[in-house]
Amino acid sequence: MFADKSVGSMRQIEFIRSNTFLWTAAVAAMLALFVAGLFAFIYWKIDDYLIMRSDRMIATQLNFLAELPPGRLNDAISDHLKQDSRGVQYAGLFDAAGTRLAGNIARLPPKLDLGGPVQSIRLARIAPPTLHDPVVKAAGRRLANGHILVMGRNVDETREISIVVGQALLLGLLPAFCLCLLAGVWLSVRAQKRVEQVNRHVQRIVAGDLSERLPQTNTDDPFARLAGIVNAMLDEMETTINALAGVGNDIAHDLRTPLTRVRLALERGRTHAATLENLQDVVDKAIAGIDQSLAIITALLRLAEIESNSRTAGFGDVALDEILRQVCDVYEPIAEDKGIALGVAIDRKAEVRGDPDLLFEAIANLVDNAVKFTPAGGRVTLELASDDETARVCVSDTGPGIGVGEREAVLRRFYRSDKMRNTPGVGLGLSLVAAIVKLHGFRLTIYPGPGGQLEILAPTREATREATASEPGRSLHASLAPM
Amino acid sequence: MTRILLIEDDTETADAIVSELTERGFEVRWAPDGIGGLDRARESSPDALIVDRMLPGMDGLTVIEALRKDQVRTPVLVLSALGAVDDRVRGLRVGGDDYLTKPFALVELVARVEALLRRPVDSRETTLHAGPLELDLIERRARRGEREIDLLPREFRLLEYMMRRSDQLLTRAMLLEEVWNYKFVPATTNLIDVHMGRLRHKVDGPGEMQLIHNVRGAGFILRVR
Numbered sequence: 001m002f003a004d005k006s007v008g009s010m011r012q013i014e015f016i017r018s019n020t021f022l023w024t025a026a027v028a029a030m031l032a033l034f035v036a037g038l039f040a041f042i043y044w045k046i047d048d049y050l051i052m053r054s055d056r057m058i059a060t061q062l063n064f065l066a067e068l069p070p071g072r073l074n075d076a077i078s079d080h081l082k083q084d085s086r087g088v089q090y091a092g093l094f095d096a097a098g099t100r101l102a103g104n105i106a107r108l109p110p111k112l113d114l115g116g117p118v119q120s121i122r123l124a125r126i127a128p129p130t131l132h133d134p135v136v137k138a139a140g141r142r143l144a145n146g147h148i149l150v151m152g153r154n155v156d157e158t159r160e161i162s163i164v165v166g167q168a169l170l171l172g173l174l175p176a177f178c179l180c181l182l183a184g185v186w187l188s189v190r191a192q193k194r195v196e197q198v199n200r201h202v203q204r205i206v207a208g209d210l211s212e213r214l215p216q217t218n219t220d221d222p223f224a225r226l227a228g229i230v231n232a233m234l235d236e237m238e239t240t241i242n243a244l245a246g247v248g249n250d251i252a253h254d255l256r257t258p259l260t261r262v263r264l265a266l267e268r269g270r271t272h273a274a275t276l277e278n279l280q281d282v283v284d285k286a287i288a289g290i291d292q293s294l295a296i297i298t299a300l301l302r303l304a305e306i307e308s309n310s311r312t313a314g315f316g317d318v319a320l321d322e323i324l325r326q327v328c329d330v331y332e333p334i335a336e337d338k339g340i341a342l343g344v345a346i347d348r349k350a351e352v353r354g355d356p357d358l359l360f361e362a363i364a365n366l367v368d369n370a371v372k373f374t375p376a377g378g379r380v381t382l383e384l385a386s387d388d389e390t391a392r393v394c395v396s397d398t399g400p401g402i403g404v405g406e407r408e409a410v411l412r413r414f415y416r417s418d419k420m421r422n423t424p425g426v427g428l429g430l431s432l433v434a435a436i437v438k439l440h441g442f443r444l445t446i447y448p449g450p451g452g453q454l455e456i457l458a459p460t461r462e463a464t465r466e467a468t469a470s471e472p473g474r475s476l477h478a479s480l481a482p483m
Numbered sequence: 484m485t486r487i488l489l490i491e492d493d494t495e496t497a498d499a500i501v502s503e504l505t506e507r508g509f510e511v512r513w514a515p516d517g518i519g520g521l522d523r524a525r526e527s528s529p530d531a532l533i534v535d536r537m538l539p540g541m542d543g544l545t546v547i548e549a550l551r552k553d554q555v556r557t558p559v560l561v562l563s564a565l566g567a568v569d570d571r572v573r574g575l576r577v578g579g580d581d582y583l584t585k586p587f588a589l590v591e592l593v594a595r596v597e598a599l600l601r602r603p604v605d606s607r608e609t610t611l612h613a614g615p616l617e618l619d620l621i622e623r624r625a626r627r628g629e630r631e632i633d634l635l636p637r638e639f640r641l642l643e644y645m646m647r648r649s650d651q652l653l654t655r656a657m658l659l660e661e662v663w664n665y666k667f668v669p670a671t672t673n674l675i676d677v678h679m680g681r682l683r684h685k686v687d688g689p690g691e692m693q694l695i696h697n698v699r700g701a702g703f704i705l706r707v708r
């Protein structure tokens with residue numbers, strides 16, 4: 001019970017502090033301010049208008065009465081006052097000395113500017129009598145016979161209007177304000193509920209259930225869309241994680257093979273080695289096996305290093321023709337030993353943006369592969385063809401080539417064609433090339449046979465410069481040529 | 484006797500290194516942590532240091548930096564399980580002279596320590612001599628005694644490197660890094676052997692004493708003494 005209560009009160013505080021609620025409260029306050037401002041403006045405008053109208057009426061009445069023949073004036077004044085049921089009208093006729101002749105004004109106000117415009121002035125009234133002489137709008141004029149005519153009107157009625165306006169404001173604003181707050185509470189509670197719901201699902205994912213997804217309604221509200229986005233991301237991550245697990249298995253398997261050999265050799269050597277020479281043979285074998293395992297680990301780490309390296313700040317201008325010549329220089333004797341002709345054909349110089357060491361590594365790997373898989377008497381050609389926009393590095397050989405079915409597989413880690421099972425090597429060469437090419441934003445294409453043909457397509461330095469001015473980078477990666 | 488200080492926290496690795504180096508005639512001191520190692524390096528001024536990168540207390544790179552700040556110029560070989568190119572660059576930038584990634588072969592370690600102790604004569608001479616060999620760096624010509632050796636540029640570079648370090652074991656990794664400027668391990672493992680085979684064929688003519696020796700499982704030596 002107590003626990004429930006404390007959770008409940010915590011939740012209250014939480015929703016009051018929640019952003020949604022605060023925002024609606026702020027909106028409600030803004031609305032109230034705005035409405036109050038609007039009403040004040042309306043009041044001020046109406047007041048202004050009423051006073052102006054009454055001023056005009058006073059002036060008109062004054063003019064009208066002043067034009068009447070003196071004999072009819074007294075009657076006209078009393079008629080005028082009689083029609084005023086609310087008792088807001090003032091009228092008075094005084095002689096030149098200021099003595100009242102007719103009307104309901106007790107004294108001629110001394111401050112009244114005769115012949116001037118309508119002005120605010122205190123006027124004493126004879127009937128009905130008032131406690132204080134109210135301030136009214138009035139104007140006076142001296143007539144042709146020397147008498148003074150004063151007309152006035154009490155404009156205190158505008159105060160009544162203000163009261164009415166105030167009441168209307170209260171009546172309209174209070175419910176609106178409450179409604180706003182209620183909406184705020186509702187929205188924030190609803191948002192909180194959904195966050196909690198999402199949290200429950202996320203906790204399940206965190207706990208390891210990768211197939212869990214956020215609840216997704218078909219409505220078009222932001223929450224549903226967010227859930228959709230998160231679910232898509234989770235799909236992607238689940239695929240990647242599963243793929244990684246697959247790679248992990250591959251690695252384990254590939255390490256297991258040489259390690260098993262080492263283990264067997266050592267075990268047999270321990271029991272069967274009769275001479276020191278025998279034992280040394282065994283140990284040599286073991287070291288070779290361990291070296292192979294280490295080579296796999298080194299290659300994997302290198303691959304991870306390249307794949308995770310998103311920094312391209314160290315990129316500079318690389319002369320591809322130079323790199324090709326260096327690679328050729330390194331591999332010429334190896335090819336020659338195997339009876340393979342290694343040729344390099346460069347039609348013109350080409351500069352690209354990149355890391356020279358990595359590009360050397362990529363091209364060296366391609367040539368290494370080509371030399372390895374081409375039988376004696378064959379030929380490996382390293383070619384650089386470029387125009388103003390693109391540089392094309394092509395490594396082709398007269399070897400078995402890469403079969404249509406294998407073209408995608410060779411880019412995977414550890415893939416080794418059945419034909420190549422007995423060829424030494426780690427099987428990460430092309431994965432490394434693909435990773436380097438991807439890092440540079442170049443394109444790697446594997447062409448169908450006959451013979452092996454791989455191609456790296458890179459934008460030249462000039463093209464890169466133009467591209468960075470117009471579009472931010474290109475994203476090309478490994479692709480397969482049409483069959 | 485050449486004195487070497489080893490700063491390495493793994494006892495088994497340290498044991499193996501100490502035994503190997505002692506057998507090869509070095510006097511080796513061992514410090515298992517960075518702070519102790521730095522103190523030992525300051526007071527005993529060894530001829531060379533082998534420093535593991537990850538050490539308890541004070542990491543290896545900080546030790547090297549501290550020594551370099553004190554103007555200690557002792558050559559340092561950095562050992563590290565971090566083998567990425569960036570890690571290597573950082574290791575050399577703080578003042579390491581060479582960088583060896585774990586796991587390594589003991590011969591590799593010994594070869595590198597010896598290389599550090601016998602820095603190549605960075606002579607301004609334009610002609611290198613090693614035994615009967617003579618290398619004209621300006622004319623790009625090589626001779627063995629009276630015999631002119633016709634070398635390709637890459638062979639010339641390799642021979643120059645070997646003559647500057649004659650009578651010294653040069654491992655394949657050292658040659659790859661220094662002569663070919665490789666930042667990675669090539670898939671073809673006998674790359675160096677093929678190149679060396681070419682060079683040896685030209686340097687050691689028929690009937691001549693063999694100068695370039697293959698040390699099994701280790702590397703190559705240009706032996707002139």
